Structures are given as structure tokens and as C-alpha cells.
Amino acid sequence: MVDTATPMVAMRGVQKWFGELHVLQDIDFEVAAGEVVVVIGPSGSGKSTLCRTINRLETIDEGTIEVDGKKLPAEGKQLAELRADVGMVFQSFNLFAHKTVLENVTLGPIKVRGAKKSDAEKRAHELLERVGVEAQAAKLPAQLSGGQQQRVAIARALAMDPKVMLFDEPTSALDPEMIKEVLDTMIDLAKGGMTMIVVTHEMGFARTAADRVVFMSDGRIVEENTPEEFFTNPRSDRAKDFLGKILKH
Amino acid sequence: MDWLTDNYVNILRGFGETLRLLGASGALALVLGTLVALARVSPVPILRGVGTFYVTIFRNTPLLVLILIAYYGLPEIGIDFGFFINISLAMGTYTAAFVAEAIRSGFNGVPLGQAEAARAIGMPFMTSMSQVVLPQAFRLVVPPMASVYIALTKNTSLAATFGIAEATFRMRGLFNDYASQMIQIFVGISLGYILIVAVISWIATAFERRWAVA
Ligand SMILES: Nc1ncnc2c1ncn2[C@@H]1O[C@H](COP(=O)(O)OP(=O)(O)O)[C@@H](O)[C@H]1O
Ligand SMILES: [Mg+2]
Numbered sequence: 107m108v109d110t111a112t113p114m115v116a117m118r119g120v121q122k123w124f125g126e127l128h129v130l131q132d133i134d135f136e137v138a139a140g141e142v143v144v145v146i147g148p149s150g151s152g153k154s155t156l157c158r159t160i161n162r163l164e165t166i167d168e169g170t171i172e173v174d175g176k177k178l179p180a181e182g183k184q185l186a187e188l189r190a191d192v193g194m195v196f197q198s199f200n201l202f203a204h205k206t207v208l209e210n211v212t213l214g215p216i217k218v219r220g221a222k223k224s225d226a227e228k229r230a231h232e233l234l235e236r237v238g239v240e241a242q243a244a245k246l247p248a249q250l251s252g253g254q255q256q257r258v259a260i261a262r263a264l265a266m267d268p269k270v271m272l273f274d275e276p277t278s279a280l281d282p283e284m285i286k287e288v289l290d291t292m293i294d295l296a297k298g299g300m301t302m303i304v305v306t307h308e309m310g311f312a313r314t315a316a317d318r319v320v321f322m323s324d325g326r327i328v329e330e331n332t333p334e335e336f337f338t339n340p341r342s343d344r345a346k347d348f349l350g351k352i353l354k355h
Numbered sequence: 356m357d358w359l360t361d362n363y364v365n366i367l368r369g370f371g372e373t374l375r376l377l378g379a380s381g382a383l384a385l386v387l388g389t390l391v392a393l394a395r396v397s398p399v400p401i402l403r404g405v406g407t408f409y410v411t412i413f414r415n416t417p418l419l420v421l422i423l424i425a426y427y428g429l430p431e432i433g434i435d436f437g438f439f440i441n442i443s444l445a446m447g448t449y450t451a452a453f454v455a456e457a458i459r460s461g462f463n464g465v466p467l468g469q470a471e472a473a474r475a476i477g478m479p480f481m482t483s484m485s486q487v488v489l490p491q492a493f494r495l496v497v498p499p500m501a502s503v504y505i506a507l508t509k510n511t512s513l514a515a516t517f518g519i520a521e522a523t524f525r526m527r528g529l530f531n532d533y534a535s536q537m538i539q540i541f542v543g544i545s546l547g548y549i550l551i552v553a554v555i556s557w558i559a560t561a562f563e564r565r566w567a568v569a
Contacts, residue, residue, distance in 0.1 A: 161475055183479065190477025200472035204490050204566060214476035217486060246567075259472075266476055 112175045114139045114270050114301045115160055120169035122155065129155050131325040133169070137270070142302045144312040144333070147322035148348055153305040156322070157272045160303070161192040174269050190218050193263030193271040197278050199255040201247035207234065207258050208243040211265045219266065226265070233261040237291050253284025257291050270301040277308060307352055309337060321345045358533040358540055362525075369525030370547050376443060376511040376521060377551070381504060383447030388454025395459055406455065413452035418510055421445040426517055442514050446507065453503045461496035462488075494566035501559035505552050512548075522547055 113136040122130040129152045158164040171178045179185045211230035215221040234240040237257040277285040296315040312333045319336040321329040323344045394406035425445035473483035515524035526544040
């Protein structure tokens with residue numbers, strides 16, 4: 107399933123600073139089409155920033171980022187087009203609070219892709235069905251549980267037919283009983299061949315769905331390995347230390 | 356009740372004048388206040404400075420002082436559009452500072468994640484503003500805006516002192532002619548103001564319903 111010809115995402119020599127803080131250091135990172143990569147690491151190590159540079163919600167200071175062989179454009183129409191191809195799921199869902207669940211899913215296709223309303227709605231109903239929240243289509247986001255909101259957010263991203271999807275701690279804001287429903291949705295996506303970059307500490311997900319785990323610490327990619335190898339046999343001291351801490355809990 | 360039956364035409368004219376003041380200064384405040392609010396959130400430092408300066412000056416100067424300046428001062432330097440317009444200028448520029456603050460607080464109340472999510476699905480800046488940010492900002496702006504316009508309604512009564520024949524001016528005239536019915540007159544005119552304020556509140560509630568998110 108993993109196609110190694112042109113990488114779907116390629117970051118080369120990427121550096122980024124927030125003022126004095128060197129938040130991304132010498133990042134060389136490739137994700138093949140169809141690959142599922144889990145990014146793991148201590149809080150503040152730069153995982154969110156890494157994700158956000160891939161659709162240019164954050165700019166970089168040095169290096170290059172390519173998506174499907176195309177360099178990230180600067181601001182403007184081309185950047186908007188690229189962002190439409192890169193789905194993003196946030197920790198805090200960020201559903202459009204004033205739109206119904208259905209409108210959340212149709213807004214992008216209608217306003218960005220120029221889809222007909224009836225076509226967009228038909229597709230949205232299919233996607234909501236697929237993530238299991240079709241019954242909530244007419245409600246506003248605030249009326250849904252966290253787990254339902256996050257599944258709507260996944261449907262909203264899928265509606266743009268993205269080439270790659272970024273997930274930034276998609277289950278961290280959820281109550282424990284809702285984590286599984288979101289992870290199951292993501293596992294289905296992974297099985298369906300979606301290219302995914304997932305920041306998460308859910309080891310179960312990493313073991314079930316990921317092809318590769320990338321460990322970040324202090325703005326650097328310190329270690330990369332298969333999930334099995336990484337969790338049972340971490341090489342770097344920082345990874346050992348980090349796993350020691352999260353495994354105890 | 357002869358104060359009412361004999362004078363209702365004049366009383367209605369008085370409230371008509373109150374509404375004219377409210378309309379003229381309210382419209383000026385809306386346009387100017389929106390521009391000042393945009394200046395305050397703009398990426399241009401000079402514009403932000405001008406916006407902050409405006410709000411600081413006009414929000415902290417007593418309205419009566421501004422009216423005195425507009426009434427006596429501006430004609431001295433050749434700015435004389437007549438009492439009505441000069442007083443409306445004072446009330447409009449004063450209220451604009453409060454409108455600007457109401458709008459700015461509305462913008463700041465829309466979580467950053469809303470605009471980010473819009474950009475992340477590929478919406479250009481203007482689309483994300485019109486589809487996602489502005490509709491939510493409007494809803495947050497409605498309650499403080501209603502307060503601003505209710506305050507302005509009451510502030511228009513200051514114009515009575517300057518010979519504008521609005522509702523409070525008419526009330527004082529009636530006090531002279533019907534001294535024994537003062538309480539009735541007072542209650543009657545107050546009810547007129549309350550009616551105007553009730554209409555503003557009703558409009559605000561209608562807007563809030565329309566833009567509800569939960
Ligand atoms: N917009 C910002 N401005 C300044 N510093 C930031 C900003 N965003 C994140 N940081 C800092 O960058 C570092 C990495 O943050 P982040 O990428 O969110 O880490 P992670 O997701 O791994 O917890 C942290 O020290 C954080 O405080
Ligand atoms: Mg993070």
C-alpha cells in the first residue's frame with residue numbers, strides 16, 4: 107500500500123524559530139503516499155508546530171516543504187488550493203460554531219471547490235454516515251458530545267478529498283469513553299489507504315494503524331522506527347525516558 | 356389628562372426630534388465606530404495608534420463637554436451646520452468610541468481556531484471572514500451594541516438644554532403650563548423613552564436569535 111515513488115509530504119532542512127526559541131531544528135521528514143505516521147514526544151517538543159507548517163498555518167524560516175511534489179506556495183490563491191488538499195483535525199475540534207453539522211461539512215466543498223449545494227449535501231450525508239453521526243446532521247456543534255464533534259471534524263476534512271490528513275492530538279480533549287469512537291474512525295481511514303500524520307500518545311492506535319513512529323524532543327526528530335520496535339526497544343535515552351513516563355500511567 | 360389631550364401633537368413632535376437625533380448621531384457612530392474598530396485591529400501600527408487615541412479621547416471626555424464644544428466652539432472656527440447637526444456630531448463622535456469598543460470585543464470573542472479551521476479547508480482570507488468570523492462576531496457585538504444605543508437614546512435628552520425641541524424639552528414646557536400634573540407628565544414622557552429602548556432591545560434579541568450558536 108505504501109508507495110515510495112514521490113513522497114506525499116517532504117520536509118527538508120526545515121528550521122523555525124519563535125523569537126529566541128528554536129522550535130523546529132534540522133527537520134528532514136518524508137511521508138509516502140498511503141503511509142500512516144505517528145508523531146510522539148513530550149509536550150512543547152514542537153509536534154503541533156511541525157503539523158501546522160505542513161499546511162502553512164505556521165511559516166518556516168529555512169528549508170523546504172513539498173506536498174505531493176509541489177512546494178508550499180506563499181499566501182494567496184495557490185496556498186488556499188494547497189490547504190484544500192491537506193485535511194486538518196484539531197485537538198479542540200474547531201467546528202464552525204454558527205453552522206449546523208451538515209453545513210460544517212458542505213461549506214468547504216461549496217465555497218472552496220465550487221460544488222453544487224445538492225451534490226455537497228449528498229456527499230456530506232454519506233460522510234456523516236461513515237463516521238457515525240448522520241443522525242446529528244441538523245444540530246449545531248454545541249449540541250454534540252466531544253467525540254461526535256471530532257468525528258464531524260473528520261468528515262469536514264474528508265469532504266475536501268484531501269491527499270493527506272494531519273491530526274494534532276485529536277483525542278486529547280476527549281473524555282475517556284469517547285476516545286475509542288474517534289480512534290476507530292481514524293483506524294478505518296488508515297485501512298482505507300489515507301495518508302496520515304497523527305500526533306498522539308495513544309499507543310493502541312500507533313500499534314494498530316501506524317507504519318512508523320517518529321519521536322520528537324526539543325524541536326528535533328530524535329528517533330524513527332516501526333511502532334513495535336519503538337515501543338519495545340527505544341534506542342535514544344530521551345525516548346526511553348519519555349516512554350518510561352507515559353507507560354507508568 | 357388635559358396636558359396630553361391638548362398637546363399630543365407637540366409631544367409626538369418632541370419624540371420625533373428625539374428619534375431624529377438618535378438616527379443622525381447613531382448612524383454617524385455606527386460608521387465612524389466601525390472604522391475606528393477596524394483601525395484598532397489592523398496590522399498597520401499607525402492606524403492602531405490613531406484608533407486607540409480616538410477611543411481614549413472620546414470615551415473619557417464627558418458628553419456635555421463635547422456638546423458645549425460643538426455648540427459654542429465649532430461655530431467660532433467656522434464649523435457651523437446649525438445646532439441640530441453640530442449637536443449630533445458631538446453625540447455621534449462620542450458614541451463612536453463606545454461602538455468601536457463593542458465591535459472590537461466581538462472580534463476578540465471569536466476563538467482563533469475558527470479562522471484557522473476555515474483557512475485549513477482552503478478558504479481564502481475574505482471568504483473565511485465573511486463565512487466564519489464575521490457572522491460570529493456580529494452575534495457577540497449585539498448585546499454591547501444594544502447597551503450603547505440605549506445609552507445614546509437617553510443621552511439625546513441633553514440636547515434639550517441647547518434648544519432642540521425634543522421630548523425632554525417638551526416635557527419642561529409642559530411642566531410650566533400644567534404644574535399640578537407634573538407627576539403624570541413625567542411618567543408619560545418616561546414611558547415614551549422606555550418604549551424606544553424596548554424597541555432597541557427587541558431588535559437586539561431578534562438579531563441574537565438569528566445568529567445563535569447553541
Ligand atoms: N505562536 C507561538 N509563539 C511562540 N511560541 C510558541 C507558539 N506556538 C508554540 N510555541 C512554543 O513552541 C514550543 C513547541 O510548541 P508545540 O509545537 O505546540 O509543541 P507540542 O505540540 O509538541 O506540545 C513550545 O515551547 C511552545 O511554547
Ligand atoms: Mg501540541
